[in-house]
Amino acid sequence: MPKSRIRKKADYTPPPSKQAQAIRLENRGWVAPVMLALFLIGLAWIVVFYVTDGSLPIHALRNWNIVVGFGFIAGGFGVSTQWK
Template identity: 40%
Template sequence: MPESRRRKPKNATQTRATTPVVAKRRQQSPRWFGGVILAFFLIGIAYLLTYYFSNGGVFGMEDLGGWNILIGFGFVVIGLGVATQWH
């Protein structure tokens, strides 16, 4: 039965000396990084709860109207974006 070409050993003249590739290890995030993530989540949730429970009656929120929802979810989305950089 014929053998495949892959089973034949390579000639010593064909192999090249290569330097081993060293994988760089990612640095760990600072300890305060988790607090920043949590802060963005909590600020966003607190903003949304304040808007809903006050029916927009808090000073400054009544002028923004529906943008309050976008602001609250914006903080949460920023928290998610920061969380993707955590190691």
């Protein structure tokens, strides 16, 4: 039985779009350091609160210091959505 011919087609390359070029030009080098800084600040805030039995970082906030620490951590997760 004869073997059928293999036809080669040119690979499809989509035309470059302006939006794709704009994304490549953006510099997102700030995202990782800010994200890690927010994570570490939030963690440090909560650890200091527990180690000092609630007298630090801000005594007037009492147990709301935990919310502030988790707020920093949530901010870190918010910034992480910008990382590409």
